[in-house]
Amino acid sequence: MDEKGVFLADIRTALGYTKEETRDMEQCPAVFADVDDSLILDRIQYRTHVEKQALLQILQDNGEQLRLEVHPVSSLDAAAETIVAIIKSTKPEFSTARQIIQHDHPDLIELGLWKRMAGEAVHVHTAYSNDSEVREKSVESFIGITVPRWAVAESATVVQITGPGRPRSTSLLPSVHIALIRLEHVLADLTEVYALLGDEPPKESFVFITGSSKTADIEAHMVHGAHGPRQTHLVVIDELMVQKTTPLKGSGIFASAEI
Amino acid sequence: MKRTKEPTYSQDAQKALENHVLQSSLKKLQNRFGKGVMEYWAAKDDDELRDRVKRRRMSTIENLDVVLSLLADNVQKAGGHVYFAKTGSDAVKYCLRVAQKNEVKTVVKGKSMLSAEIGVDKALEQQGVEVVETDLGEFIIQLAGDAPSHIIAPCIHLNRQQIGKLFQEKLGIDYTDDPPELTRAARGALRRKMIDADMGITGCNFACAETGKISLVSNEGNIRMATTMPRIHLALMGIERIAATMQEHQGMLQLLTRGAALQKLSTYVSFVGGPKSEGDPDGPEEFHLVLVDNGRSKILGDPEFREVLACLRCGACLNICPVYGRIGGHAYHSPYPGPIGAVVSPLLFGMNQHADLCKGESLCGACLDICPVKIDLPRMLLALRHKLAYGDAKWQARQHKPSEAFAFKLYRLIISNSMFYRLALRCARLLQKPFMGKSGMIGKMMGPGARWTNDRDLPPLAREPFNRRWKKKHSRNQKRNNEVNHG
Numbered sequence: 001m002d003e004k005g006v007f008l009a010d011i012r013t014a015l016g017y018t019k020e021e022t023r024d025m026e027q028c029p030a031v032f033a034d035v036d037d038s039l040i041l042d043r044i045q046y047r048t049h050v051e052k053q054a055l056l057q058i059l060q061d062n063g064e065q066l067r068l069e070v071h072p073v074s075s076l077d078a079a080a081e082t083i084v085a086i087i088k089s090t091k092p093e094f095s096t097a098r099q100i101i102q103h104d105h106p107d108l109i110e111l112g113l114w115k116r117m118a119g120e121a122v123h124v125h126t127a128y129s130n131d132s133e134v135r136e137k138s139v140e141s142f143i144g145i146t147v148p149r150w151a152v153a154e155s156a157t158v159v160q161i162t163g164p165g166r167p168r169s170t171s172l173l174p175s176v177h178i179a180l181i182r183l184e185h186v187l188a189d190l191t192e193v194y195a196l197l198g199d200e201p202p203k204e205s206f207v208f209i210t211g212s213s214k215t216a217d218i219e220a221h222m223v224h225g226a227h228g229p230r231q232t233h234l235v236v237i238d239e240l241m242v243q244k245t246t247p248l249k250g251s252g253i254f255a256s257a258e259i
Numbered sequence: 260m261k262r263t264k265e266p267t268y269s270q271d272a273q274k275a276l277e278n279h280v281l282q283s284s285l286k287k288l289q290n291r292f293g294k295g296v297m298e299y300w301a302a303k304d305d306d307e308l309r310d311r312v313k314r315r316r317m318s319t320i321e322n323l324d325v326v327l328s329l330l331a332d333n334v335q336k337a338g339g340h341v342y343f344a345k346t347g348s349d350a351v352k353y354c355l356r357v358a359q360k361n362e363v364k365t366v367v368k369g370k371s372m373l374s375a376e377i378g379v380d381k382a383l384e385q386q387g388v389e390v391v392e393t394d395l396g397e398f399i400i401q402l403a404g405d406a407p408s409h410i411i412a413p414c415i416h417l418n419r420q421q422i423g424k425l426f427q428e429k430l431g432i433d434y435t436d437d438p439p440e441l442t443r444a445a446r447g448a449l450r451r452k453m454i455d456a457d458m459g460i461t462g463c464n465f466a467c468a469e470t471g472k473i474s475l476v477s478n479e480g481n482i483r484m485a486t487t488m489p490r491i492h493l494a495l496m497g498i499e500r501i502a503a504t505m506q507e508h509q510g511m512l513q514l515l516t517r518g519a520a521l522q523k524l525s526t527y528v529s530f531v532g533g534p535k536s537e538g539d540p541d542g543p544e545e546f547h548l549v550l551v552d553n554g555r556s557k558i559l560g561d562p563e564f565r566e567v568l569a570c571l572r573c574g575a576c577l578n579i580c581p582v583y584g585r586i587g588g589h590a591y592h593s594p595y596p597g598p599i600g601a602v603v604s605p606l607l608f609g610m611n612q613h614a615d616l617c618k619g620e621s622l623c624g625a626c627l628d629i630c631p632v633k634i635d636l637p638r639m640l641l642a643l644r645h646k647l648a649y650g651d652a653k654w655q656a657r658q659h660k661p662s663e664a665f666a667f668k669l670y671r672l673i674i675s676n677s678m679f680y681r682l683a684l685r686c687a688r689l690l691q692k693p694f695m696g697k698s699g700m701i702g703k704m705m706g707p708g709a710r711w712t713n714d715r716d717l718p719p720l721a722r723e724p725f726n727r728r729w730k731k732k733h734s735r736n737q738k739r740n741n742e743v744n745h746g
Contacts, residue, residue: 003342003343004328004331004341004343006343006345007343007345007550007552008324008327008328008343010345010552010556011323011324011327011498011552011556011559012324013556013560014556014557014559014560015321015322015323015324015559015560017324023322023324023325024325024328025325025329027322027325028318028322028325030318031315031318031319031322031325031326031503031504032469032503032504034504034506035506062523066526094450127540129538129539130538131540132540134540135540135541138540138541139454154523155523155524157524162539162541162542163536163539164536164537164538164539165538167539167540167541168483168487168529168541168542169487169488169540169541172480172483172484172487173454190509190512190513190524191509194505194506194508194509197505198505198506202337202470202471203530204337204533204535204536204539204542205472205529205530205531205532205542206529206530207483207527207528207529207530208524208527208528209526209527210522210523210524210525210526210527210528211526212526213478213479213480213526213527214478214479214526215395215396215442215478215479216412216478217394217395217396217399217412217413217414218395218399218414218419218422218438218441218442219284219418219419219438220284220287220288220291220412220415221419221438221439223438223439223442225442225443225446226395226442226445226446226478226479226480226481227393227446227449227450227453227479227480227481227483227484228479228480228483228484228526228527229480
């Protein structure tokens with residue numbers, strides 16, 4: 001018997017089976033039985049716009065306590081304006097150069113941030129999978145922009161499926177993380193995330209991000225920005241949203257200026 | 260867990276009781292999280308989630324051979340390496356081999372109790388590898404050359420002034436006792452380490468067999484760093500830290516973050532397993548999953564203790580235990596302190612070495628009430644006491660204190676014979692006289708009795724035994740009754 005065989009034989013013996021009695025999934029179907037989640041998937045699919053807006057409101061409320069600032073906008077263009085305002089009001093933490101790294105996603109390319117930031121001495125990098133310098137660029141960047149797969153209202157979480165073109169470090173190394181998402185990808189709760197994940201092919205890696213990095217290790221005193229971003233923004237595009245006359249005012253963007 | 264001439268449980272407990280910093284932090288922690296979690300459970304309309312997760316957890320554990328085999332297959336399919344470590348030293352040797360083969364100079368660690376259980380840090384350091392803890396609490400502990408004292412709050416026994424002095428000395432910064440500034444100093448010091456490290460070593464909160472992913476939970480982001488930046492990621496996993504399916508995983512995750520710190524979700528929950536794919540700038544080139552048995556299959560084989568493997572390691576029982584709440588984590592002499600440690604440590608490291616733990620707990624049952632998966636720790640504490648009282652061949656437990664057993668035999672003899680009993684009482688009443696203080700209490704006894712009076716006074720034996728007083732009073736009453744009836 002190989003090393004794995006011996007190891008598992010010991011466990012089998014402990015469970016009261018004989019060493020030789022190898023078992024597989026067929027012997028314990030109940031352990032792997034998944035509850036039918038088609039109802040959950042239907043609920044997500046047939047959610048109305050009004051319901052989605054209600055979820056967005058919950059997401060916004062829950063994000064507040066977790067240093068996740070939610071910015072509802074009505075178009076990609078408005079999203080770009082919001083993001084530009086955040087960039088302009090943020091100072092770099094680890095280097096003097098103002099560099100930004102973004103995921104390789106059509107919505108982010110469409111924002112055309114490099115054009116918008118042209119007069120600002122801000123470099124905008126995109127994490128193309130054929131670029132061998134993405135890692136260095138991410139280390140140097142003070143803002144990382146991503147497009148998460150889903151956002152979750154109940155826990156104020158964004159779910160990122162990571163891989164080539166959408167590296168993990170974009171939402172980790174920079175001091176500020178900005179996530180851009182469309183309203184249809186806002187979900188109610190974690191149960192919906194698990195149901196959708198189970199419905200898709202296996203992923204290389206994924207992560208649930210809930211608010212900004214934090215620690216309470218010193219005298220239970222809450223401090224944001226332990227190792228990951230100190231501030232997290234979620235820009236949600238709702239194209240059916242009635243355009244607010246002053247979308248930026250009072251949205252709290254400038255509150256983050258001192259970070 | 261080798262123990263040389265360490266202070267005893269009682270000595271460390273005494274030390275903790277005198278440590279005002281620890282006492283006030285423990286109180287704060289228990290008031291916030293212990294009470295908070297109990298209130299949260301009480302406010303929930305139904306307890307269905309806790310029961311369901313427990314049921315699924317037990318059925319997964321009862322099919323651990325199948326579930327682990329599937330996990331290993333799936334990790335290997337994704338290009339990861341799986342190593343089956345029967346003992347802690349097997350696991351350590353494997354880590355060293357991986358480090359050596361890849362010429363690793365620096366290791367960054369995500370908080371892992373299993374790594375402390377098997378002692379991998381020391382082994383790596385002896386090979387000249389720099390090992391850096393990245394969890395802020397663990398980093399502080401490492402700088403101080405200290406040991407963690409809580410599962411999720413490793414440095415609650417230090418206050419901000421002590422940490423400020425430590426940082427001034429070790430990191431060369433100006434003294435400050437401001438938590439945000441101290442955190443920023445650690446953030447700066449650790450960032451470069453994490454980016455440049457060759458290898459990341461983490462634990463594993465829960466693996467999921469059907470997806471072949473391990474999941475890691477953190478609030479700081481250090482574990483994401485340790486699994487993302489270094490070219491090698493090695494995860495140490497106790498064999499019971501596993502869910503069969505993602506659905507089971509969800510329930511476990513939700514109870515873990517609630518039980519640990521009343522959070523809906525921790526800041527980061529990463530699902531990884533396997534090397535990065537081509538074109539991905541992040542993630543390890545090599546992924547190793549080390550499955551560690553180290554005594555767990557023995558626990559699995561004993562129906563009396565199997566339930567303890569359902570533990571989610573949330574630390575909730577520490578946040579409510581009246582004993583842990585006074586003596587802190589160091590007295591437990593184990594990476595696993597508190598009520599869960601009082602059960603797990605003797606089972607993993609030897610009942611006789613950790614005999615004090617199950618005796619020190621109060622059996623009040625608070626740990627059972629707060630446990631997200633309702634593990635009956637008090638029942639197991641009693642079972643351990645039983646094994647220590649009578650010895651147990653299967654667990655190689657020797658009778659803990661033969662003299663105690665002898666004393667109880669003697670006691671049985673005395674109380675089951677009225678003549679012996681009265682005689683003994685009479686002797687004791689005479690003997691206690693010289694020990695009675697002005698208050699009329701016994702303030703100080705000698706020999707083995709001294710420990711009874713070290714921390715409190717004992718009431719003396721009554722001058723007149725109860726049965727005699729009863730008779731007297733009763734006969735008086737009877738007399739009066741007779742008078743009433745006849746008068």
